[in-house]
Amino acid sequence: MRIVLLLLAAILLSAPATAQGFAGLGTEVEGFATPQRGTRFDFPADHGAHPEYRIEWWYLTAVLEDADGTQYGAQWTLFRSALEPQSGDGWQSPQLWMGHAAVTTPTAHYHAERLARGGLGVAGVEASPFEAYIDEWVMRSASDRLVPGEDALSALDLSARGEEFSYALALDAEGPLVFHGDHGFSVKSAGGQASYYYTQPFYRLTGTLALPGGDVEVTGRAWLDREYSSQPLSETQLGWDWVSFHLDSGEKLMGFQLRQSDGSVYTSASWITANGELTTYADGDLTLTALETAAVAGCNVPVRWRVELPARGLEVEISAINAQSWMPTLFSYWEGPVSVEGSHGGRGYLEMTGYGE
Numbered sequence: 484m485r486i487v488l489l490l491l492a493a494i495l496l497s498a499p500a501t502a503q504g505f506a507g508l509g510t511e512v513e514g515f516a517t518p519q520r521g522t523r524f525d526f527p528a529d530h531g532a533h534p535e536y537r538i539e540w541w542y543l544t545a546v547l548e549d550a551d552g553t554q555y556g557a558q559w560t561l562f563r564s565a566l567e568p569q570s571g572d573g574w575q576s577p578q579l580w581m582g583h584a585a586v587t588t589p590t591a592h593y594h595a596e597r598l599a600r601g602g603l604g605v606a607g608v609e610a611s612p613f614e615a616y617i618d619e620w621v622m623r624s625a626s627d628r629l630v631p632g633e634d635a636l637s638a639l640d641l642s643a644r645g646e647e648f649s650y651a652l653a654l655d656a657e658g659p660l661v662f663h664g665d666h667g668f669s670v671k672s673a674g675g676q677a678s679y680y681y682t683q684p685f686y687r688l689t690g691t692l693a694l695p696g697g698d699v700e701v702t703g704r705a706w707l708d709r710e711y712s713s714q715p716l717s718e719t720q721l722g723w724d725w726v727s728f729h730l731d732s733g734e735k736l737m738g739f740q741l742r743q744s745d746g747s748v749y750t751s752a753s754w755i756t757a758n759g760e761l762t763t764y765a766d767g768d769l770t771l772t773a774l775e776t777a778a779v780a781g782c783n784v785p786v787r788w789r790v791e792l793p794a795r796g797l798e799v800e801i802s803a804i805n806a807q808s809w810m811p812t813l814f815s816y817w818e819g820p821v822s823v824e825g826s827h828g829g830r831g832y833l834e835m836t837g838y839g840e
Contacts, residue, residue, distance in 0.1 A: 514568030515713035518677045520668045527635045530709070531610030534578060538564050539711030541608065541615045541622065543641065544832040545652065545688060546729060546820050547703035554804050555692060555701060556587035556820030556832065557650055559622060559643055561608070561615050563601075576602030582617035584643035586650060586692055587808050587819045593694070595645025596812045611635065619644070628655060636660070636683050636707065641690075649693040654705050658685030659759040663737065664751070669710075671741060672720060672749050673766070678712035684727065684735045684755060704729045706832065719744045722837015724771055726790060726801065726821075730829035733757030736792065738769045742837060754795055768794060777806040784809075784817050784838045799825035801833060 516535040533539055540562045547555040559582075566577040578601025585594040597617045599606035606617040613635040614623040620643040628638040639654040662681045663669045669680035686705035691698050706727045725739040735755035740748040750771070752764040769792050773785035786803040801821040808819025816836045823829040 515565070516568075517713050518668060518679050520665055520677075522668070522679070524662070524667060524679075524681070527611045527613065529610075530608075530613050530635055532563055532578075532608045533711045534563075534565060534570065535568065536565070536711045537568075537713035538562070540708070542708040542710070543622065543654075543705055544727065544818075544820075545654075545686075545703055545705035546830040546832065547688075547692070547701040549699050549701050554589065554820065554822075554830070555699070555703075556585075556804060556808075557652065557692070557705075558583060558585040558818060558832075559620070559641055560584070561606070561617055561620075561622070563608070572602050574600060574602065576600060578602065580606035580617055581813070582606070582620050582643075583810060583812055584620060584645060584650075585808075585810065585818070586648045586694065587805050588694070589805055591694075592805055592808045592819065593645055593648040594810050594812065595643065595648075598813070613639075625653065625655075628653070634660060634683075639686075639707075644693075647695055650690060652688050652690030652705075654686040654688045654707075656683055656685045657687055658757075661735075661753065661755050661759060661761050663753050663761075664763055669751065671714075671751075676712075676714040678710050678714070680708070680710045682709070682737065682753075683707040684729075684737070685759070704830075706735075720749070722835070724785075724788075725834045726771070726788075726831055728799075728801075728823050728827075728829050728831035730823065730827045732827065732829075734827075736790075736795075736797065736831075738764075738771070738790065738792070740769070740771050752792055754792070764792065764794060768792065774800065777803075779807055779817065779838075780809045780811060780815065782838055784835060788833070797826055799823050799827055801831065803833065 515537045542560045545557040562581040564579045580599040582597040608615040625638040625640045637656045641652045670677045684706045720741045723741045728736040738752035740750045750769045752769040754762045772789040775787035776783040777786045786806040804820045818834040821833045
């Protein structure tokens with residue numbers, strides 16, 4: 484395990500987190516592929532791993548509630564990072580895997596982390612039939628619910644556990660995959676750094692949370708992000724704030740801002756209609772304004788924001804369900820469910836990096 488920690492530190496350097504962004508990848512490493520505008524996705528193959536790229540993830544967030552209306556959040560993430568642009572077996576594999584899982588309640592935030600080296604059979608992703616796993620944590624196609632001819636991500640079973648929690652969730656998509664940016668080519672800076680980025684934001688789910696107080700039956704909505712690249716962010720980008728909203732109208736919003744060292748930001752947004760039609764918004768169209776901070780893990784973290792997208796008449800305030808939704812993992816960050824109120828109502832998820840110690 485200590486070897487894996489050192490290797491992860493080597494590849495991720497000073498990253499505050501390895502999540503919806505690429506801060507902390509460090510300098511360029513020759514030999515890795517880089518995203519190219521106009522590339523067509525190939526499914527189901529592209530649901531699997533891309534070892535020719537330096538980093539990628541399978542990242543699911545879910546907003547949940549029980550029969551009494553109490554709100555919860557759940558996260559399941561598998562990250563892959565490559566030390567070198569070459570193959571290898573066993574301990575010679577350059578692929579490193581990291582899993583994060585969490586459950587958030589109004590009064591508690593439970594988290595767990597798993598680390599693994601590629602080539603040992605304990606972590607990986609298979610495209611067909613789809614399965615992403617690290618140890619006993621699994622996200623896989625639900626063969627009993629998957630309709631022949633549907634996308635492999637249309638029906639999933641998901642499970643994970645930590646010392647104080649576990650969950651088993653069944654997810655069924657009610658809409659299509661969505662491809663951010665220019666047909667999945669998502670630009671991350673004025674300098675042109677980019678990733679391949681697509682989403683399945685239309686899951687309905689049912690399942691069970693096992694918590695210290697007992698089992699809780701939940702229903703809700705979930706959002707799965709798929710992203711891969713080899714390009715680090717600009718050296719002037721310090722961290723990011725990322726949101727995904729399930730609006731009461733059936734519409735969806737994904738947006739992020741990347742914070743620059745001079746105080747400016749680079750933004751991007753995707754507006755998704757209830758039937759899956761996408762409109763992309765460029766740098767400057769989305770505004771995220773921090774309204775309130777909380778003391779979290781020894782630092783001040785924004786936990787209430789104003790989010791504005793004037794082109795869609797969106798002006799909302801989002802508030803954390805639990806301000807202490809800190810992930811004290813190898814590379815720490817804040818992530819948890821939020822309420823959405825204002826011009827639109829709904830629920831969503833907020834992720835923030837770069838606020839740590």
